Amino acid sequence: MNFKGKKITDIVSVVPSQISRFDDEIENYSFSRAKCMKLKEIMGFDEHRIAPENITASDLCEFAFNHLVENKGLQRESIDAMIFVTHTPDHFIPPTSSILHGKLGLKEDSLCFDINHGCAGFIIGLQQAFMLLEQDGINKVALLNGDTLSRKINNKDRNSFPVVGDAGAVTIIENDNNTSDIKIFTKNRGKDAMVLKIPAGAFRMPSNKDTSKDIDVGDGNFRSLENLNMEGASVFSFVQLEVPLMVDEILKVNNLSKDDVDYYMFHQPNKFMLEKLADKIEVAREKMPNNIVEIYGNSNSVTIPVNITHNLGSKLLEDKKLKLCLAGFGVGLTWASMILDMGSLNSCEIIEYEE
Template sequence: MDFKFNHVKISGILSVIPENESFFEDEMGNYEFPPETSMKLKETMGYNKHRLAKPGSTIAGYACHGFNYLVENGLVRPDEIDALLVVGSVMDYPIPPTSNVIQGLLGLREDCFCLDITQACAGFEIGLIQAFMMLKQEAVRKVLLINADMLGLKVSPRDRNSYPLIGDGAALTIVEKSNYDNPVFANVKMDGKGAFAIQIPAGGLAKPCDESTRIDYVDSFGNWRSEENLVMKGDEVFMFVQKKVPPMIESLLEFAETSRDEVDYYMFHQPNRFMLRKLCRKLRIDEDKLPMNIVENFGNSSGVTVPLNICFNLADKIRDKALKLCMAGFGGGLVWSSILMNVGPLDFCEIIEYPD
């Protein structure tokens, strides 16, 4: 499905990352693989270090820490927020909605619209599309979009397939109406037939947690995990990304009547360096235009990787001028989505730590 919006803008992005940092070499003893094999994997996939939330961390905690930072620095006021969207793959509670919890903690107005959206790797794009649709309403002028995931708490430390690349964090994006012409082009596609390529098998209504779901088992590749841990079928995810993402980007550029060279940067979700390099070749994009250094510095924090990517790689540029960005997310669901728009100048674009 294609979308087109206008007179909207992103006015600021704040990324909130755990202060807790873990290095791949320190974790290799958890995996039942020879060290030389693990080091080859590090080089190929781009593993180095990642930021991991400590047990007990919550989306609400990270979101409130970030919002209070913005308020204290005069970058936003609580009474300005007309809608609050929280996007993540795992929320703080089954009930109540995490967005309502955050609304209460921040003291936002009672007529602030709150909504939880369960999305993973394409969560930033899905959240932006929802925010743009809300801004069509006369009563909505400013939306607070919160992307957050704490999947590091859901991955087995003995799972070499997932644990080295996973990361935690949150991003707060202010989206608002604009008086200026700023066309936004977006698309989104979903394929529920492949939904179980990325999953946490136990913990929901379909399979409640019990003693049996906590028992670790070993898969055919030597990875240990329980049914309460995240599991990714790496080969299926890789084929999905290589098959579906290039046509999506090409379709978006055609829809926007924009050439590849007119895009300043391609800010993609960050699964790993190997997958992104393959996408670069398929799309015939210069690697200088597609940063791929998030996993090696922070880990894969699902939908947070795109705003974190912008804060880490473009902050010095995008605070002062507009850049034409092609943003894309792809993964859990299966969902793949992309947005082409001018972003900047931004009121803020930075990274802060959450003091776990």
């Protein structure tokens, strides 16, 4: 898809103040301390942010939105549409976007809806925002990404729990005729959707006393059918094969070389995967930051805004435009990418949630 006259003006990410450390979690895993420390080095395990049980993804996004209102001059009545992207809604019914509409004090004729998406969810959300901005009467869209996926991952699963993190983000997008065209590629491979799943808990397999039992899955990890289950080798192979091809494709249609891009701000499943991906694409690892998991954790669709605000926050407040390639990949299986110029933002920061 090709869009004209669209601009990101604000990005605020929010993380819980509660820090969980891999070194303190080692006793949960049926692995020697020496092997755990080797995993820490390779995968980038260190700290991650875990939300208290009473805090939801919508709470994190509400906090970030109110920060923009109270500290950055965002006007609630200026929001013509609001999109909430999450895998962890407050309820099955009503939509969490409806709850947020009320809490954020948005006007009654603002369009609000949820998108159930994960790793590529930031780019999917931006695409939806851009399409909404093509409509008369919609001039400013708030994209909210949030997940508290930590409570759906077993803390005895050393493959997944050390990398998970909870976070939220608010991105404001507006019409602006002084911007370059933006092209977005999205692809799906639904036949392989179940390589990343939570099997039980919805209507295909409702929760019961058996689905909540921890099971030794055979590699020293424990999880129940209500926990996240990822076929790691399949996901790794998919990312290493398909994402470089998409990056080559989007560079080609933009008439750009790899060196023309200032930063590759990608979804961050773990440090190891990003290092291998940078090598496969043949770009310097310094241009593809991979430090988010070891500081905050993998927060699903929120990793890209967390990546941007943590690593480029001050740079993007300057007048100079940076050319960024964004890419998200994973749950679905879905992968998406875009290239855009970003700079002169009103705000670009990461904050801690306070109750």
